[in-house]
Each structure stands twice: as C-alpha cells, then as structure tokens.
Amino acid sequence: MSEQVSGHSGVRAGPSARRIGVMGGTFDPVHHGHLAAANEAGHAFGLDEVVFVPAGQPWQKSERKLAAAEDRYLMTAIATASNPRFSVSRIEIDRPGDTYSIDTARALRSAFGADAEIFFIVGADALSRLDTWRDPQELLTLVRFIGLTRRGHQIAVNSLDAGQFSLLEMPALEISSTVLRARVKAGLPISYLVPEGVVQYIAKRGLYRD
Numbered sequence: 001m002s003e004q005v006s007g008h009s010g011v012r013a014g015p016s017a018r019r020i021g022v023m024g025g026t027f028d029p030v031h032h033g034h035l036a037a038a039n040e041a042g043h044a045f046g047l048d049e050v051v052f053v054p055a056g057q058p059w060q061k062s063e064r065k066l067a068a069a070e071d072r073y074l075m076t077a078i079a080t081a082s083n084p085r086f087s088v089s090r091i092e093i094d095r096p097g098d099t100y101s102i103d104t105a106r107a108l109r110s111a112f113g114a115d116a117e118i119f120f121i122v123g124a125d126a127l128s129r130l131d132t133w134r135d136p137q138e139l140l141t142l143v144r145f146i147g148l149t150r151r152g153h154q155i156a157v158n159s160l161d162a163g164q165f166s167l168l169e170m171p172a173l174e175i176s177s178t179v180l181r182a183r184v185k186a187g188l189p190i191s192y193l194v195p196e197g198v199v200q201y202i203a204k205r206g207l208y209r210d
C-alpha cells in the first residue's frame with residue numbers, strides 16, 4: 001500500500017487523492033466471494049477503503065423477493081466489521097424507489113469530493129452489460145470500473161473504451177448468494193462459505209427458509 005491513511009476515519013495524511021472502492025450488490029446474503037473480491041481489488045489498486053453498498057430495490061432483480069434491506073445491511077455490517085478498510089453504506093437502502101448506480105455515483109462523488117478516485121468493483125459480466133445501465137456515459141465521468149474476471153474466462157466489454165475500466169483476475173470462488181439461499185432452504189450447511197456471524201444471523205432471523 002503506497003498511500004497512508006490516518007486511523008479509521010479515513011482522513012488522508014499524504015498529499016494524493018483518496019482511493020475508494022465501491023462494492024455494490026444485493027448481498028442476499030453477503031458471502032466470502034464478495035469479501036475476497038473486495039480484498040483483492042483493494043490490494044491490486046491500492047484502495048484506502050472499500051465501501052459495501054447493499055442495494056435497495058435493484059430494478060434488474062425485481063422478479064425475486066429479496067430479504068429485507070435491513071437484514072441485508074446488517075449481514076454486510078457483520079461480515080465487514082473486522083476489516084478496518086471495509087465499511088458499509090446505507091446510501092441505497094435509505095433512498096426510496098428503484099436503485100440506480102448513477103444516483104449512488106453522484107452521491108458518493110459529492111460525499112468524497114472531486115479529488116477522490118472512486119472505483120466501482122463489479123463482476124465482469126455486469127461490466128459487459130454497462131450499456132443497459134441508466135446514464136452510463138455520465139457514470140463513466142464519475143467513477144472508474146474494476147471488472148472481476150476468472151482465469152480462463154474470456155469477457156467482451158464492447159461498450160467501453162480501454163481507458164474506462166480495468167480487469168482484475170480473481171481466484172475462482174464458486175459461491176453465489178443464489179446457491180447459499182438454496183442451501184439454507186434445503187437444510188444444508190453454509191459455514192465457511194459466509195462469515196460465521198452471518199451464519200448465526202441467518203439462523204436467528206430464520207432467513208431463506210421458505
């Protein structure tokens with residue numbers, strides 16, 4: 001890590017701009033794939049902080065009923081609590097209506113200031129569909145994109161110029177929230193796929209059983 005951050009406040013001691021990663025998702029539930037991805041991006045891009053942003057109502061997932069936003073927020077807080085460089089934002093779950101990344105990018109840009117470098121960390125599949133997002137051109141003026149790829153998988157990012165994104169090869173973690181929900185429903189264990197506090201939270205709240 002080349003840059004210095006003073007304490008947990010994230011206030012910079014050095015002269016250069018803060019580098020902020022943003023890990024968006026439904027986090028229904030958050031799992032070790034998300035955490036490893038955020039950590040890998042933080043390491044590779046020298047990020048001072050990675051902010052996890054649980055989505056409110058993602059318009060692309062409106063066909064499925066999500067766990068309550070408050071549960072998804074708390075699970076993400078539990079999962080990230082032990083890492084001083086990870087934090088969780090309520091920005092999307094507290095915003096009424098459908099969730100659009102452009103609104104989040106505008107809000108984060110004004111919160112962190114013009115000097116900050118903001119990196120949206122997304123699966124490469126999502127990056128390749130950026131042209132279907134709302135206001136992609138404005139989005140690209142506000143943030144840079146880090147697309148997560150897996151070794152041996154080709155991805156096409158036709159809608160972007162080379163300078164508008166970076167790709168980051170991740171060690172493959174075959175884990176998804178969809179599989180975790182199905183495992184809970186089937187009574188299968190999820191320990192070691194998600195942080196233990198999240199295992200306990202899901203059991204305590206009876207999430208994903210029906």
Ligand code: ATP
Nearest residue numbers: 024025026027033034037122123173175176177178
């Ligand atoms: P679901 O199965 O419900 O779609 P998910 O596991 O894909 O859930 P999301 O909340 O949709 O989780 O994903 C948030 C972000 O994390 C996305 O950018 C997604 O590409 C990325 N991601 C999801 N699973 C992994 C994984 N195993 N490794 C790396 N990145 C992941």
Ligand code: MG
Nearest residue numbers: 123176177178
């Ligand atoms: Mg997904």
